[in-house]
Amino acid sequence: MSVLVPTSLVDALQALAEHPDATVLAGGTDLMVELNGGHRRASSVVVVNRVPELCTWRHDPVSRTLRLGAGVTYAQIERDPIASLVPGLAEAARTVGSPQIRHAATIGGNVGTCSPAGDGLPVLSALNAEVELVSAEGVRSVPFSSFMVGPKRTLRGPGELISAITVPVVDGWQGYAKVGVRNAMVIATASAAVVADSRRGTVAIALGSVGPTILRCPEAEAHAMEHADFGERRLAPEVVSHCCELVRLASRPIDDHRSTAAYRRHAVGVLAGRLLRRAFPNE
Amino acid sequence: MIDTALSADVRAGRLGHSTLRPDGVAKVQGTFQFSGDLTADGVLWGATLRSPHPYARIVRIDVSGAWKITGVEAVITADDVPGVMTYGLIDQDQPVFASDVVRFVGEPVAAVAANHPDACRRALDAIVVEYEVLQPLTDPEKAVDGSFEAIHPLGNVFRQQRIVRGDQTIEGPIVVEGSYELGMQDQAFLGLEAALAVPDAGGAGVELHVATQWLHEDRKQIAACLGMADEQVRLVLGGVGGAFGAREDISLQVHTCLLALRTSRPVRMAYSRQESFLGHVHRHPCRITMRHHADHDGRLLRVEARFVFDGGAYASTSSAVLVNGITHAQGPYKCDNATVDGWAVRTNNLPCGAMRGFGVVQACFAHEAQMDKLAAAVGLDPLEVRLRNAMETGDRLITGQVVESVAPVARLIRELAAMPLPSEPVGGHDLNPMRLPGGAGRTADVGNVRRGIGWAVSIKNLMYSEGFDDYSTARVRLADGIATVKFATAEVGQGFVTLAGQIARSVLGVDEVVLDQIDTQVGSAGSTSASRQTWMSGGAVDGACRLVRERMFERVATLHGLDPLGLVIEGTEVVDTVSGLRLEVSEATAGIEFDETFEHHHRPTEDLDEFGQGNCHTAFAFAAHRAVVDVDPELGLVKVVEVATVQDIGRALNPLSITGQIEGGIAQGVGLAVMEEIIQLNGHVKNASFTDYLLPTFLDMPDVVIGLVEEPEPQAPLGAKGVGEPPTVSSTPAVVAAIRDAIGKDLTRVPVRPTDIVFG
Numbered sequence A: 001m002s003v004l005v006p007t008s009l010v011d012a013l014q015a016l017a018e019h020p021d022a023t024v025l026a027g028g029t030d031l032m033v034e035l036n037g038g039h040r041r042a043s044s045v046v047v048v049n050r051v052p053e054l055c056t057w058r059h060d061p062v063s064r065t066l067r068l069g070a071g072v073t074y075a076q077i078e079r080d081p082i083a084s085l086v087p088g089l090a091e092a093a094r095t096v097g098s099p100q101i102r103h104a105a106t107i108g109g110n111v112g113t114c115s116p117a118g119d120g121l122p123v124l125s126a127l128n129a130e131v132e133l134v135s136a137e138g139v140r141s142v143p144f145s146s147f148m149v150g151p152k153r154t155l156r157g158p159g160e161l162i163s164a165i166t167v168p169v170v171d172g173w174q175g176y177a178k179v180g181v182r183n184a185m186v187i188a189t190a191s192a193a194v195v196a197d198s199r200r201g202t203v204a205i206a207l208g209s210v211g212p213t214i215l216r217c218p219e220a221e222a223h224a225m226e227h228a229d230f231g232e233r234r235l236a237p238e239v240v241s242h243c244c245e246l247v248r249l250a251s252r253p254i255d256d257h258r259s260t261a262a263y264r265r266h267a268v269g270v271l272a273g274r275l276l277r278r279a280f281p282n283e
Numbered sequence B: 001m002i003d004t005a006l007s008a009d010v011r012a013g014r015l016g017h018s019t020l021r022p023d024g025v026a027k028v029q030g031t032f033q034f035s036g037d038l039t040a041d042g043v044l045w046g047a048t049l050r051s052p053h054p055y056a057r058i059v060r061i062d063v064s065g066a067w068k069i070t071g072v073e074a075v076i077t078a079d080d081v082p083g084v085m086t087y088g089l090i091d092q093d094q095p096v097f098a099s100d101v102v103r104f105v106g107e108p109v110a111a112v113a114a115n116h117p118d119a120c121r122r123a124l125d126a127i128v129v130e131y132e133v134l135q136p137l138t139d140p141e142k143a144v145d146g147s148f149e150a151i152h153p154l155g156n157v158f159r160q161q162r163i164v165r166g167d168q169t170i171e172g173p174i175v176v177e178g179s180y181e182l183g184m185q186d187q188a189f190l191g192l193e194a195a196l197a198v199p200d201a202g203g204a205g206v207e208l209h210v211a212t213q214w215l216h217e218d219r220k221q222i223a224a225c226l227g228m229a230d231e232q233v234r235l236v237l238g239g240v241g242g243a244f245g246a247r248e249d250i251s252l253q254v255h256t257c258l259l260a261l262r263t264s265r266p267v268r269m270a271y272s273r274q275e276s277f278l279g280h281v282h283r284h285p286c287r288i289t290m291r292h293h294a295d296h297d298g299r300l301l302r303v304e305a306r307f308v309f310d311g312g313a314y315a316s317t318s319s320a321v322l323v324n325g326i327t328h329a330q331g332p333y334k335c336d337n338a339t340v341d342g343w344a345v346r347t348n349n350l351p352c353g354a355m356r357g358f359g360v361v362q363a364c365f366a367h368e369a370q371m372d373k374l375a376a377a378v379g380l381d382p383l384e385v386r387l388r389n390a391m392e393t394g395d396r397l398i399t400g401q402v403v404e405s406v407a408p409v410a411r412l413i414r415e416l417a418a419m420p421l422p423s424e425p426v427g428g429h430d431l432n433p434m435r436l437p438g439g440a441g442r443t444a445d446v447g448n449v450r451r452g453i454g455w456a457v458s459i460k461n462l463m464y465s466e467g468f469d470d471y472s473t474a475r476v477r478l479a480d481g482i483a484t485v486k487f488a489t490a491e492v493g494q495g496f497v498t499l500a501g502q503i504a505r506s507v508l509g510v511d512e513v514v515l516d517q518i519d520t521q522v523g524s525a526g527s528t529s530a531s532r533q534t535w536m537s538g539g540a541v542d543g544a545c546r547l548v549r550e551r552m553f554e555r556v557a558t559l560h561g562l563d564p565l566g567l568v569i570e571g572t573e574v575v576d577t578v579s580g581l582r583l584e585v586s587e588a589t590a591g592i593e594f595d596e597t598f599e600h601h602h603r604p605t606e607d608l609d610e611f612g613q614g615n616c617h618t619a620f621a622f623a624a625h626r627a628v629v630d631v632d633p634e635l636g637l638v639k640v641v642e643v644a645t646v647q648d649i650g651r652a653l654n655p656l657s658i659t660g661q662i663e664g665g666i667a668q669g670v671g672l673a674v675m676e677e678i679i680q681l682n683g684h685v686k687n688a689s690f691t692d693y694l695l696p697t698f699l700d701m702p703d704v705v706i707g708l709v710e711e712p713e714p715q716a717p718l719g720a721k722g723v724g725e726p727p728t729v730s731s732t733p734a735v736v737a738a739i740r741d742a743i744g745k746d747l748t749r750v751p752v753r754p755t756d757i758v759f760g
């Protein structure tokens, strides 16, 4: 197995161009588990966590966007200054693994794996994040919602690197919650993110672990938006309940050894309801 | 809480003092050598090929492909076993390698040795095994009712045992009944199975370094399979990273020795986590129905119970686990009349055997749920109903055996009830969302949470039962004021290496104690299980030290013209209580060595008769637990806030060590209550990894408050009872009772799953 450790983006892209079947390694918290467990084999590995361009982030106050290099870790995201810019993603970051894992695990790796249980992903979906892909041929940008095409399946082509994730900096409340069978270090059995953009007057709801991809809930979002008072942060209880129902209908969970479809459908509704209540604390 | 008065005025390193583990710093710093770290010059790696099917006939095994892999030095199957083909702790029904039929997913079929783990993996991939897949027996009830063909020549029932005592016709004015179920818990020790076998020149014997619980029993089984005499097989304890019962049975021992003897080279084997889940026995899943008859005051009149233990594919200790379960059906309560039926059966599920609590965990989960039901039915407080029935020394068990042990059940309950409840409100004083149910998932707000309180009390037998003489041996040498202690007691984390030094220092008046290598070059110590080593090996070390002390006193008496009976040890001196003469132990032993060996035996026990009557157990220990939980009923998530416990320990020989046992035992009890379960679907294991077999994390572990009841046990050599198992036995039912209290539902199964809370 050859292991390449480029120290610049140019070198990284060249390495990938030369080894189009190479496996990219960032924090390794997904990849090493798969390699050690024999679920995946790698003929060559390109290590990207020493590429400075991937490990930086930039807040652009004019375009009101935050560009996170793929190599930014959850430990960085859960703290200021990033945390106040994307509190929902910070909240999701805090639910990931343990402190040790969060110091190694990157947002790019979460997007690279693209598991329906990836904790960063519902927030990225609810924020309409853009995934930036770069290769020797050039750069392209894909909305997260189309980037993820199935469980652990994405639009990333051979030789392409995830270079950054760009999200809007939103006024208003955003948050994330996940259900697992223990109080930490657990894979989500159901999760939800809510973003209430008070400037635009929009509500976004995204669900994790209850479908083959991260699911958005257009009906529930529309119903919430129609009735929400963003100034007063007010939402009537019956609107919240109805949104929960619509969220449950939007979910497409399965039975497996971690839980049942019935529980997941129930739980994701409860989560969405609670998040909406946190976004709109007044009845 | 723990630092009892005893330890305050006790000399450092002596009995009663919270002496630190001799291997503690090395373990924390990562320099301790666990058995997985062992290696030798020219070592080969061994690996095991396992069955992918729960039940199948082996049509053909073709190993020729494995030999073509570069680096492969040995490929072995059942054909290469020189001695007996099967092993087992009680019945030898488990094949070293399956040859005709595989009976569980993970059963070994072949093994290889090669110069690199990758070569091993490729060699295993290259072995062709043709299976005729059969329909597995996975429902233990089908083994009980005989509706499934025998899946083993010895049949599908390991043991059936009844207990019939007293008046079989008594019906209570109050009757409560319930059906209970426990899932399969794994011991989940952190140090995976590992061993290093070094063959003697010319294959005359083999030395095996292995993490195990009982060196001599391993040796007996290994030697039989190797076709060797016991003396040809020497075992040395490799560093053990936890055991909890899972290392009582043979796993990789025979395979490693066979490969080493075959290649005439040292061979190391080490399981992966997944392999470990398949490669050792687990806690028995169990279904229990119980009916309690009581009078209007809540006093027990009769207990009826039925137990079915799923032993999985091979016998292991299932028959003993069954007896432990059924003989503890009454719990720590007086009860004169009983009808209990129990089965331990064979299925194509993973084999089950010993795990901390050994059958009593199962019984306690059921009888404690029943005591709460009884309390509700007679309108009493759960503690009051337990106090009214509390067992005392001199009471008879449903086996007819008189409880001669100290039995401070009522005192445990009263002292537990007097402990203050946690002052922390839901979420803690500073409202940390991490402290709410759901923890780091941030699912709950305070308003979503309900608090509950639950109680449970237990009785647990100590040592082995039913006529088994599980003695222990120790050898002590004393010279120049230094004591050297040798024993074969497996140190699996329980702290006997600490205690042995404390005993020697206390009895002999020395400060320096050298612990010799733990191996089979001394008599058996019995197993590190059944909460028995403090009592049994502690008794052996104490006995050997006393013999040495006698010899030293005799010599001092002769030299100084004193009566040896007047001599005592004070600090590091021999003191004559008559003349006041004082002599340092180092002086008294200068240039001379005393060397004594002692075997400690507990008093004999008996088999049960066909009605389950007989003095089958040695001694008992008791514990009481109170759990406080916060539950999010809508999501079914639980945060165990606190577990308080009062435990009957006899005497605190090392308070810190006891705290460790109690906290660890509660962690395992909490795990069984709310998350730990090996999930099998039609014999296939779904979660053989720490991604999905969930153990409590720091956030799941409750605060633990400990009270110790020290009433020295007259039968025990040091007055101390074993403390390892009781914390696991009643902590699980206490947590489940607390969840029931919070949500008002009948939870009858552990682990309690979110779905049970939401939809149950």
Ligand SMILES: Cc1cc2nc3c(=O)[nH]c(=O)nc-3n(C[C@H](O)[C@H](O)[C@H](O)COP(=O)(O)OP(=O)(O)OC[C@H]3O[C@@H](n4cnc5c(N)ncnc54)[C@H](O)[C@@H]3O)c2cc1C
Pocket (backbone or CB within 6 Å): A023, A024, A025, A026, A027, A028, A029, A030, A031, A032, A033, A048, A070, A071, A095, A096, A097, A098, A101, A104, A105, A106, A107, A108, A109, A110, A111, A112, A113, A117, A118, A119, A120, A160, A161, A162, A163, A185, A186, A187
């Ligand atoms: C103990 C433990 C607990 C965990 N807990 C959680 C949890 O609670 N929630 C959660 O969501 N996840 C969890 N994970 C999974 C993991 O930590 C996350 O998915 C993490 O974000 C992966 O990031 P990484 O940098 O480690 O990725 P890696 O493992 O390095 O890579 C993951 C995948 O993405 C690809 N990749 C990485 N970077 C790039 C890039 N720049 N361009 C293209 N492809 C790339 C890799 O090839 C690989 O396929 C846990 C993992 C462990 C071991």
